[in-house]
Amino acid sequence: MMQCSLGCNFLSLVAGCVLALSAWAARAEPMRVAYPQPQIELDRGYFVKMLELAMSKSRVEYKLQSWDVKAIKGRAVHELAYGSNVDVIWAMTTREREQQLLPVRIPLDMGLAGWRIGAINAQDRAKFEAVRTLDQLRQFKIGQGYDWADTTVLKASGLDVVTGATAENLHAMLAVKRFDYFPRSIRQIWGEVEQHAAQGEVVEMTLALHYPAAVYFFVNKNNPALAAALEAGLRQARKDGSFDKLFRSYNTDFIRRADLSHRVVLELPNPDLPAETPLQQKDLWYSPSLR
Structure with missing residues (x-):
């Protein structure tokens, strides 16, 4: 029964994504994808590029634009949940954030x-x-x-x-x-x-x-079409190698300099990590042994 339930839930999720994308595709105007100005310049290079990659692979017509405010994380979350200036943010997942917002559960930085x-x-x-x-x-x-x-x-x-x-x-x-x-x-x-x-x-x-941590794209709970587009685009990018290419182009030097295999690693639990985090999908996560 459990196996059937999980299978049914997965099929329902896929069907919901297809319906959301199909409904948007029937509309004339491009999908607005507005994001807050990154506080950290490094994020402009990587996470904005990842956003562009995901949308370009989604097969949805879109218009990417930035909200001209460098919002601290709490304000960005609030604006996404209750405002009208932002359609997507990237943030480390927590139980509270997944209750407030709709997560796209593909870790953008592979857990770095x-x-x-x-x-x-x-x-x-x-x-x-x-x-x-x-x-x-x-x-x-x-x-x-x-x-x-x-x-x-x-x-x-x-x-x-x-x-x-x-x-x-x-x-x-x-x-x-x-x-x-x-x-x-x-x-x-x-x-x-x-x-x-x-x-x-x-x-x-x-x-x-x-500690186990995932940086996801988050959207408003009332915007499943954007969540579906981002998930479809990210999965396609992982499948065709463009996700990995972007990840390596921005992170290989950081990983090399960190030299994690020669450090004393202190493991910390993450009590705020949602149970739905796909830790069992090992290919989604960076490990020092993969260097």
Whole structure:
């Protein structure tokens, strides 16, 4: 019975996607796909390109446009759920976000958001080289965004988290020693630390944090046609190799520099990860063993 139920649910989902796309295709105007201005310039290069790729593979006529506001994550989520300026955002999934919004459950960065290495002050290198366990890391203050999904993960593991509004704000707080360790994804950290090197900021080279995390496209719950178009486009891009090509073109150097196989990896649970996250589909996720 369980197998039948799962099969029926999957067929219902596919049928719903087909109906949503068919209904839109019958309309004359192109589908509007408006997204908020990325706060992080790196996101403009990767996630906007991934959005363009997904829509170009969707076989739906569309018009891509940006909302001229660099909204922090909480505001972007609120605007998507209740406003009219945004049609899609990319964000790390949480139970609350999947209740508020409609997720497209294909991890855009193959889970790289869950691989974290730290920005620290240069004079603290030796302190962190001695850290080998989570208990030892708990002796330090950790910086993170107040509305970031990662903050819940770090606090759940008993870490002492100091919050700030934006990444730029947090780098400034690190410089004046409001906290000791600022974990960033292996995609983000290199450029950010280079920008703050004059303040004595460096990349910590011996530790990595890892927790299961997925960055998805999210749309409004009343916009299943866009969700269906994005999912169809992403699946086609994965099938024809263009997803992998884009992923590698933006992330290969970050992965190489992170050198995860030579770091002490501290595994953290993610209590806010929805049960529907497709962790069992191994091809959707990056693993250091795949390098």
